[in-house]
Amino acid sequence: xxxxxxxxxEQALHVEDLxxxxxxxxxxxxxxxxxxxxxMCAIVGPNGAGKSTLIKAALGLVRPVAxxxxxxxxxxxxxxxQIGYVPQRHSVDWDFPTTARDVVEMGLYRDLGWLRRxxxxxxxxxxxxxxxxxxxxxxxxxxxxxxGGQQQRVFxxxxxxxxxxxxxLDEPMAGVDASTEAIIIALLKxxxxxxxxxxxVHHDLTTVQSYFDWLVMLNVRIIAQGPVxxxxxxxxLRAAYGRHLAMIAVPAEEAAS
Amino acid sequence: MTAxxxxxxxxxxxxxxxxxxxxxxxxxxxxAFAVLRRQSLLGDALSHAALPxxxxxxxxxxxxxxxxxxxxxxxxxxxxxxxxxxxxRRTSLKTDAAxxxxxxxxxxxxxxxxTVIQTQGGSGSLGLMTFLFGQAAAILRSDLWxxxxxxxxALLLVLAFWKEFKLVSFDAAFARAQGFPVTALEAVLTVMxxxxxxxxxxxxxxxxxxxxxxxxxxxxxQWTNSLGGMVVLSAAIGAASGxxxxxxxxxxxxxxTGPVVVLxxxxxxxxxxxxAPGRGLVWQATxxxxxxxxxxxxRVLATxxxxxQMHDDAGYPSERGMLQVALGVKPPAATLASLESRGLxxxxxxxxxxxxxxxxxxxxxxxxxxxxxxxxxxxxxx
Ligand SMILES: Nc1ncnc2c1ncn2[C@@H]1O[C@H](COP(=O)(O)OP(=O)(O)O)[C@@H](O)[C@H]1O
Ligand SMILES: [Mg+2]
Numbered sequence: 001x002x003x004x005x006x007x008x009x010e011q012a013l014h015v016e017d018l019x020x021x022x023x024x025x026x027x028x029x030x031x032x033x034x035x036x037x038x039x040m041c042a043i044v045g046p047n048g049a050g051k052s053t054l055i056k057a058a059l060g061l062v063r064p065v066a067x068x069x070x071x072x073x074x075x076x077x078x079x080x081x082q083i084g085y086v087p088q089r090h091s092v093d094w095d096f097p098t099t100a101r102d103v104v105e106m107g108l109y110r111d112l113g114w115l116r117r118x119x120x121x122x123x124x125x126x127x128x129x130x131x132x133x134x135x136x137x138x139x140x141x142x143x144x145x146x147x148g149g150q151q152q153r154v155f156x157x158x159x160x161x162x163x164x165x166x167x168x169l170d171e172p173m174a175g176v177d178a179s180t181e182a183i184i185i186a187l188l189k190x191x192x193x194x195x196x197x198x199x200x201v202h203h204d205l206t207t208v209q210s211y212f213d214w215l216v217m218l219n220v221r222i223i224a225q226g227p228v229x230x231x232x233x234x235x236x237l238r239a240a241y242g243r244h245l246a247m248i249a250v251p252a253e254e255a256a257s
Numbered sequence: 258m259t260a261x262x263x264x265x266x267x268x269x270x271x272x273x274x275x276x277x278x279x280x281x282x283x284x285x286x287x288x289a290f291a292v293l294r295r296q297s298l299l300g301d302a303l304s305h306a307a308l309p310x311x312x313x314x315x316x317x318x319x320x321x322x323x324x325x326x327x328x329x330x331x332x333x334x335x336x337x338x339x340x341x342x343x344x345x346r347r348t349s350l351k352t353d354a355a356x357x358x359x360x361x362x363x364x365x366x367x368x369x370x371x372t373v374i375q376t377q378g379g380s381g382s383l384g385l386m387t388f389l390f391g392q393a394a395a396i397l398r399s400d401l402w403x404x405x406x407x408x409x410x411a412l413l414l415v416l417a418f419w420k421e422f423k424l425v426s427f428d429a430a431f432a433r434a435q436g437f438p439v440t441a442l443e444a445v446l447t448v449m450x451x452x453x454x455x456x457x458x459x460x461x462x463x464x465x466x467x468x469x470x471x472x473x474x475x476x477x478x479q480w481t482n483s484l485g486g487m488v489v490l491s492a493a494i495g496a497a498s499g500x501x502x503x504x505x506x507x508x509x510x511x512x513x514t515g516p517v518v519v520l521x522x523x524x525x526x527x528x529x530x531x532x533a534p535g536r537g538l539v540w541q542a543t544x545x546x547x548x549x550x551x552x553x554x555x556r557v558l559a560t561x562x563x564x565x566q567m568h569d570d571a572g573y574p575s576e577r578g579m580l581q582v583a584l585g586v587k588p589p590a591a592t593l594a595s596l597e598s599r600g601l602x603x604x605x606x607x608x609x610x611x612x613x614x615x616x617x618x619x620x621x622x623x624x625x626x627x628x629x630x631x632x633x634x635x636x637x638x639x
Pocket of ligand 2: 051
């Protein structure tokens with residue numbers, strides 16, 4: 001009983017008329033958004049702009065008051081397991097009694113199905129995912145004993161292990177050291193080059209141009225979206241960030257003018 | 258000796274021991290999940306809210322029948338959980354305030370009912386008081402079957418949904434994104450906690466029940482780093498506390514079981530917080546002492562030199578607290594004393610501060626420079 005009529009199947013993520021409120025306040029207002037497959041897309045906007053909420057609404061974790069979301073033409077219910085999700089690191093308690101490899105295996109629980117436990121095959125896949133983020137030596141380490149950057153890499157490995165065509169990461173570079181950031185970006189670019197769609201909530205405007213090829217600017221409403229070269233402009237930044245812009249990098253050629 | 262053997266061969270003592278151990282094990286096992294999901298306070302509210310249900314069950318059954326008492330306790334507990342959820346969703350009150358209100362209102366109603374039943378008198382109304390602080394001796398052989406059944410169901414559920422419970426306890430948002438029925442899984446976990454409370458009431462009573470839920474889990478967490486280890490150990494600690502408390506109160510006249518069980522469990526928590534390897538206070542203090550011993554004279558000199566360079570002042574007086582921050586541990590007094598006696602540093606005062614300060618001597622500067630291979634800080638010329 002599956003509805004096979006696809007809606008906008010040529011977009012990795014298609015959002016239309018999406019409005020989300022917490023109580024009476026609209027946090028996202030009438031969002032129309034398209035992200036094509038195979039891009040590395042940054043979602044930027046000031047604190048409280050609704051970036052995390054946009055991701056959660058797209059994944060069906062918060063219920064919108066209006067609008068719809070499609071991944072590759074399908075509603076989220078049909079796409080679970082094909083979307084790797086990396087929540088904000090501080091959304092969980094890292095003192096939970098478990099190891100890095102155990103956390104990565106959680107990305108395989110869905111495929112395993114009910115009643116089955118992870119076995120040798122799952123252990124091996126988890127180790128391979130940890131190796132991709134350079135964490136193979138920490139597989140049996142307690143997660144509370146990892147540094148912030150290492151915890152973030154474990155979270156990314158948990159999404160990688162699913163082999164999903166679409167990856168969504170919420171501020172993966174927040175509070176990590178420079179070397180971890182380099183590892184994460186190199187890995188994400190590699191995945192993008194292999195044809196995956198990578199969507200990243202990003203907080204550091206100075207690196208947007210060097211890291212990403214697609215950009216969504218958000219502040220409750222969509223301010224701009226499209227290829228970075230066309231969307232990363234002083235006007236758009238001012239519209240999204242308002243007067244705080246003085247502290248933020250402005251594209252060189254426009255700043256001079 | 259023969260007295261003890263007599264004690265164990267007594268039918269009543271056996272029943273009490275088995276029952277208490279069983280109740281402790283169930284609360285310990287389910288308490289581990291409650292603690293990891295930060296639901297300890299919910300457990301407290303649920304157990305207090307069980308009291309009016311206990312009284313209603315007593316009134317309806319016309320006596321102290323475990324089955325109806327448990328159903329009543331479960332019903333008012335569930336009602337309390339529902340009311341709490343509605344308050345949080347529909348009003349601007351936060352969870353802790355909603356918990357506090359629901360806990361006190363339900364408990365007050367329970368106390369009123371309890372007093373009413375007692376003034377009416379009647380057979381067994383005294384037995385109802387045991388639900389306030391618990392009494393293992395009141396456990397009957399037939400009760401064991403009820404407890405065993407609840408324990409078995411909980412155990413089977415935990416085994417069957419082990420990986421789902423683990424995922425939901427660690428990262429519910431991720432579980433939801435993966436398509437797991439998170440609300441249903443969380444409901445099962447909460448209902449099981451409510452069940453553990455209901456069966457545990459007999460042993461420790463509504464007032465202290467939350468301790469039997471939290472204490473074994475808190476103690477177990479200190480000793481193990483895996484969820485499986487924590488759940489098993491927590492059940493074992495719960496069983497030991499239950500059995501120990503039952504024995505003590507069976508052999509000592511006039512001691513209520515509940516408080517003794519809770520004292521044993523919290524005693525185990527105290528010991529665990531102190532001496533558990535890795536997380537215990539003693540262990541951590543020892544580790545800090547070892548780290549301090551590893552602070553070499555050279556690092557202290559280099560740090561003082563660093564401060565001097567940073568302030569462009571060869572005679573910069575560094576406060577002890579600053580050294581501690583820079584080194585990561587308190588600089589050992591012995592190291593400072595030895596450096597001073599070798600003429601490398603000197604103790605100075607830096608009014609108006611009264612804390613000890615240290616500055617590098619000329620020899621100290623040469624020594625630090627030789628160690629680090631960097632040029633000496635120039636003497637300030639002003
Ligand atoms: N669970 C919630 N309940 C109420 N308000 C929320 C909740 N989550 C987020 N908000 C509010 O919604 C707005 C957007 O939040 P969020 O999506 O986290 O922003 P961002 O990720 O862009 O910093 C903020 O003003 C925040 O305070
Ligand atoms: Mg956010």
